[in-house]
Amino acid sequence: MTRTTELPAPTLLRFATAGSVDDGKSTLVGRLLYDSKSVLADHLEAVERASAGRGQEAPDLALLTDGLRAEREQGITIDVAYRYFATPRRRFILADTPGHVQYTRNMVTGASTADLTVILVDARNGVVEQTRRHAAVAALLRVPHVVLAVNKMDLVGYREQVFASIVAEFTAYAAGLGIPGFTAIPISALAGDNVVEPSAVMDWYSGPTVLEHIETVPVSRELAHGRARLPVQYVIRPRTAAHPDYRGYAGRIAAGSLRVGEPVTILPSGRTTRISGIDLLGRRVDTAWAGQSVTVLLEDDIDISRGDLIVPTTDAPATTQDIEATVCHVADQALTVGHRVLLKHGTRTVKAIVEDIPFRLVLDDLSLRTHSGRLLANDIGRVRIRTAEPLPVDPYADSRRTGSFILIDPGDGTTLTACMAGESFLAPAPAEGSAATDDGWDF
Incomplete structure (x- = not known):
């Protein structure tokens, strides 16, 4: 008898791209989608038509993400462009964030929920102010994984020395931010080198391609195992004949897990009770986890409204x-x-x-x-x-x-x-003449 082994369900990775204007973020994203065969035929045809209308012989892969008319006309990314794609190993939610300094605020939006950030650097320009700003935002938001993608290596003759110099400069800056480590990959998004397929012209690089890395990087499960938190979004009282006394508190569990019978505290009032039931997608369950939208029923009739927080009594934060x-x-x-x-x-x-x-x-x-x-x-x-x-x-x-x-x-x-x-990782420099050294960042 032949034994068959089922492959594990692909995990989900949320990642964001960031970099200066014209560093090639949208082209990188387009190359990822194109080479991994994650582009629908009609979408690709629309991009080919738009590229031909601009006098380009080959499809401009950046247009796969630059969807706004103003973006296509200016050739820059203005809004955060979200894309969803999958490979046999993993599912992805990708946020292509703007590079222009005027739209840096949108990087905060795209990276706030990311498991990984890809920071692009133009190999001709090296680390610039926007590179430093995006690295600082990634550190500020505590993004677990950082990739430094040195793009446009084709325009510097694929020279290893150029790549090594940029990595050395970024390493020193990342250390000052408290970023514990990052993965550096030399790429050419336009030519496809080291994006999905290994480069045939950079034999001095033996690391993973961008896709190989994002397919295998570990995804944190801290939300599911953290301190349970349920912000109340809505109070449900159907007042039907079948459920005349139903009162449920609906919301999306922000962290941790909740279970029936668990003692909980309602904040900021501080009132305590127990969970008598949890409804999930129309069925009753014993336990619910972070990321699930649920309706919680409580043993006692307590005045609870939108904005209150339901937490375990044994692990309630101070107000x-x-x-x-x-x-x-x-x-x-x-x-x-x-x-x-x-x-x-x-x-x-x-x-x-x-x-x-x-x-x-x-x-x-x-x-x-x-x-x-x-x-x-x-x-x-x-x-x-x-x-x-x-x-x-x-x-x-x-x-x-x-x-x-x-x-x-x-x-x-x-x-x-x-x-x-929380506690500050920004602190004043030591007084002049002090022997103490502190770069002001403590992660």
Whole structure:
């Protein structure tokens, strides 16, 4: 009798691309989709027509992701372009983020949920300011894996020395950011070298291609095993004859797992009860995990509304009105001390005021400008905030979901700042003459 072994179900990897304008991010993504045969025929035909209309003989693979008309006309990426594709080994959600400094804020969106970030560098230009900014954002967001893709190697004669020099410079900068390690790959997205297929002209490189690496890099399961958190999105009371007393609290589990019979605490009120039931996709289950949208039923009738947080009683975070966070300011409007804002954490939005902006990071040398008093677009810095109501905010180091929040302009609803709560990894330099050394980053 022949024994058959089933292949494990492909895992999901979320990854983002980042780099300066014209570094070739969209071409790399297009090459990945094209060479892995993940492009639908009608989509490829549309790209071929658009390329022919621009006088190009071969299809411009960048157009597979640059879908907005303004992007195609300018030849740059403006919005975050999401693409979904799969290989026999893994499923992917890809976020192609903008390279222009004006749209760096969109990189925060694309990388905030990423397991891996691909930072592209033009081999002719090496590490530039946008490279440093994107590396700093990846470190700030604690993206678990970083790939340095040195692109356009065909334009520098595929020389190993050029690649080694760029990797050495980026290594020194990444060490200052606290990035523990990264994978460097020399590529030519236009020619297809080391993207899906190994390069035939860079025999000095023996590492994986981009696709091989993203297919095999381990995916963190920290959300499923972390501290359980359920932000309440909606209170369900159907009031039907079949369920006259049904009261459920619906939401998407942000981290950890919840089980029937478990004692839980409702924050910020602090009331305690037990889970009497969990409904998932119309059926009753005993346990639910991070990422699942569920309706939780409780033993006691407690006043709970949208914005409350259901947590295990044995692992409830403290609530506070004084929050310190490391931030990336994403709005054109400056953030200043005394700025009155709305703070959105999970499903809860409260009024707040910016009490202090003690430090701002200088990207060139990772020094800190103290007491700057304001943050401009794309600045990374440190803020202290006072909220009108207490909030249960986890340290970002413990949970990327419940340790993050945003600041909103109360006038027009514009997102001002992306914030990561917890102990500061920005600290002032030691006093002159001190023997201590501290680069200000502690991951």
